[in-house]
Amino acid sequence: xxxxxxxxxxxxxxxxxxxxxxxxxxxxxxxxxxxxxxxxxxxxxxxxxxxxxxxxxxxxxxxxxxxxxxxxxxxxxxxxxxxxxxxxxxxxxxxxxxxxxxxxxxxxxxxxxxxxxxxxxxxxxxxxxxxxxxxxxxxxxxxxxxxxxxxxxxxxxxxxxxxxxxxxxxxxxxxxxxxxxxxxxxxxxxxxxxxxxxxxxxxxxxxxxxxxxxxxxxxxxxxxxxxxxxxxxxxxxxxxxxxxxxxxxxxxxxxxxxxxxxxxxxxxxxxxxxxxxxxxxxxxxxxxxxxxxxxxxxxxxxxxxxxxxxxxxxxxxxxxxxxxxxxxxxxxxxxxxxxxxxxxxxxxxxxxxxxxxxxxxxxxxxxxxxxxxxxxxxxxxxxxxxxxxxxxxxxxxxxxxxxxxxxxxxxxxxxxxxxxxxxxxxxxxxxxxxxxxxxxxxxxxxxxxxxxxxxxxxxxxxxxxxxxxxxxxxxxxxxxxxxxxxxxxxxxxxxxxxxxxxxxxxxxxxxxxxxxxxxxxxxxxxxxxxxxxxxxxxxxxxxxxxxxxxxxxxxxxxxxxxxxxxxxxxxxxxxxxxxxxxxxxxxxxxxxxxxxxxxxxxxxxxxxxxxxxxxxxxxxxxxxxxxxxxxxxxxxxxxxxxxxxxxxxxxxxxxxxxxxxxxxxxx
Numbered sequence: 001x002x003x004x005x006x007x008x009x010x011x012x013x014x015x016x017x018x019x020x021x022x023x024x025x026x027x028x029x030x031x032x033x034x035x036x037x038x039x040x041x042x043x044x045x046x047x048x049x050x051x052x053x054x055x056x057x058x059x060x061x062x063x064x065x066x067x068x069x070x071x072x073x074x075x076x077x078x079x080x081x082x083x084x085x086x087x088x089x090x091x092x093x094x095x096x097x098x099x100x101x102x103x104x105x106x107x108x109x110x111x112x113x114x115x116x117x118x119x120x121x122x123x124x125x126x127x128x129x130x131x132x133x134x135x136x137x138x139x140x141x142x143x144x145x146x147x148x149x150x151x152x153x154x155x156x157x158x159x160x161x162x163x164x165x166x167x168x169x170x171x172x173x174x175x176x177x178x179x180x181x182x183x184x185x186x187x188x189x190x191x192x193x194x195x196x197x198x199x200x201x202x203x204x205x206x207x208x209x210x211x212x213x214x215x216x217x218x219x220x221x222x223x224x225x226x227x228x229x230x231x232x233x234x235x236x237x238x239x240x241x242x243x244x245x246x247x248x249x250x251x252x253x254x255x256x257x258x259x260x261x262x263x264x265x266x267x268x269x270x271x272x273x274x275x276x277x278x279x280x281x282x283x284x285x286x287x288x289x290x291x292x293x294x295x296x297x298x299x300x301x302x303x304x305x306x307x308x309x310x311x312x313x314x315x316x317x318x319x320x321x322x323x324x325x326x327x328x329x330x331x332x333x334x335x336x337x338x339x340x341x342x343x344x345x346x347x348x349x350x351x352x353x354x355x356x357x358x359x360x361x362x363x364x365x366x367x368x369x370x371x372x373x374x375x376x377x378x379x380x381x382x383x384x385x386x387x388x389x390x391x392x393x394x395x396x397x398x399x400x401x402x403x404x405x406x407x408x409x410x411x412x413x414x415x416x417x418x419x420x421x422x423x424x425x426x427x428x429x430x431x432x433x434x435x436x437x438x439x440x441x442x443x444x445x446x447x448x449x450x451x452x453x454x455x456x457x458x459x460x461x462x463x464x465x466x467x468x469x470x471x472x473x474x475x476x477x478x479x480x481x482x483x484x485x486x487x488x489x490x491x492x493x494x495x496x497x498x499x500x501x502x503x504x505x506x507x508x509x510x511x512x513x514x515x516x517x518x519x520x521x522x523x524x525x526x527x528x529x530x531x532x533x534x535x536x537x538x539x540x541x542x543x544x545x546x547x548x549x550x551x552x553x554x555x556x557x558x559x560x561x562x563x564x565x566x567x568x569x570x571x572x573x574x575x576x577x578x579x580x581x582x583x584x585x586x587x588x589x590x591x592x593x594x595x596x597x598x599x600x601x602x603x604x605x606x607x608x609x610x611x612x613x614x615x616x617x618x619x620x621x622x623x624x625x626x627x628x629x630x631x632x633x634x635x636x637x638x639x640x641x642x643x644x645x646x647x648x649x650x651x652x653x654x655x656x657x658x659x660x661x662x663x664x665x666x667x
Contacts, residue, residue, distance in 0.1 A: 074165060075112045075120070075160050077112050077165055078113065080122075080166075080168060081107075082097065083105060083106045084105040085103055093167075095168065096171050097168050099139040104136060104138055106137070110122055112160070123157045123159060124154070124156050124157075139172075193217065197213065199213075205236060211233065214230050230243045230246060231247075234247070239270050241271070248263040248267065248280060257285070257288050258288070260284045261281050275302075278297045279301040279311045282294045282298040282318070285297060294318040295315055298311050298314055309335050312334060313335050313348070316331035316348065317348075320352060325352055326356065329356060332345060332348050343372050347369055347379070350362050351382070354385065359390050366380075380399045380403035380406065381403040381410075383399045384396045384399030393423055397417065401417065414437045417433050418437065418447075419450075421433060427458075445470075448474075449471045452468050456484060459491070461488040461491045464484075465485055465488045465497075468481055468485035468488065479504075479505045479509050480505070485497075486505060495522040495526050496522075498522040499523055502518055502519035503519070512542075513538075513539045513542035513543040514539070516539040523535060537552065549575075550572070553569055553585060556568060557588075562590075565589040569585050580609035580613065581606070584606040584613065587619065590602060591619065604620065612643055614639075614641075615640075617650070618640045621636035625657070630664065633657050637649075
């Protein structure tokens, strides 16, 4: 380090270089004489001053100065005079000096016991020049160095001929503003966050610093930390709109719509005319699927700002979701007036007209969309749909084909084309399109179901059941699928699977009498007779056919449930009162029950409608025989024999009745 050198020393140095010394290091005699005389004079002066000033302290300092100047003793610092921000500070050894980034200071002077302060310099560590005496210094330099390296220490060093004789430590005070300065000047987000965290930790009530930190957290992807900072700000200042708005944005981006609504409600309490807050509440309710509240908040937002086309568009969408197509159309039409060339609005209005059945309006507007977007496949597809609803199947198919030419891998358009082919009864072409749908979208349950229906119609039951089983996995509660699968399995004579599918169909709400009939039939085939009868009874209660009632009557006869059998026959007689077989059947049931008179009456009724049935004659003969009316019995057996000479029963009973009649005569 450079230090101050006197002009005398420079001259001496120059002279010494010009005139080499003689005799080594010996001191010239003339200088010794001068030194003795000087000491004598100083002694006289000291004595005089000591007497006049009343003490020896000042004399002692003068003595030290002489010793420093003559004998080369190391000087001592008495004090340092510093001016900081216009105020003077006198510092002695052992004291400390405090500096912050706002401070400016000057070391005005250093008082030592060196004669005329010769050889004395001042160095402030970390700043200034080789001699900082009487130099204006800024505390910000030390603060910046301290922030850059916290391990560094600083001080004011008083030097005598390049040797430190006194050091005053400097306490560098770092404030929150220092960290803010460094944060603003930093080029990396990570370091900015670190500096702001330090600033906030030192001054917890600094809202602006927290806002800066919160924004950096969000920008750096540390959303949770950002939210926490905004919450801390709002705890200090609940009405801070900036923080509320930023927090609401975070919640909406994070899809925390319930929290976003809560924050926007607070914003509205502060500013009841904030139309954007209402619009954002509407948006949040829409994302939650609460379209009623979405629409309500859109309406309030529009009252505050009627010119917002975005909010009006969102209101139209909400009405659309609520099924209020008329209201949706009205809003879309207003938006289109303000934005006549906007394709998105045109499409939205076209779609609304299509749903409302305004097919011609929809077609015209879709045509305008196509002029702006010639490659818009959806527009062609929707035109096709509109023509289909007008019954113009040829135009429907043509537009679907055009849509497919523009977008060949769209399964929805292929599906709609297939449906159009079905309406035209072009089932093979429809099946071809359904297969394309499944190639493009293998899990499409609708296409599988329609293709299964095609196979069922074609009696390709093996393919049909495979598709029905797959559709059932996707739609496990669809009764129709199980019913169709049950029918297909029945046709394949896989009655166990047929019954299982019919059971599921009924479980999931399948209605209609024939499902009970088909299930009963399947039960019959796998030997579950009682279950079959139960289903036949359900069928008969809905549709009492002769076939099913006959099955039930025969079952009741077998099970000796004669009253139920009689009831079944009576139902059949109501259906066909002239059917002879029904009277013979009910007569037989009465006979088994032991009611011979009613049996006879019904047998006679049967004969009235069919006089050529030998079996009925025989049964009537048996009834008379039981009553001991042998002559009547003989007559009926004879009638049976006449109708059918091959009747073994009649041939056997005729002689027997004659014997019985002779026996009764001779008793």
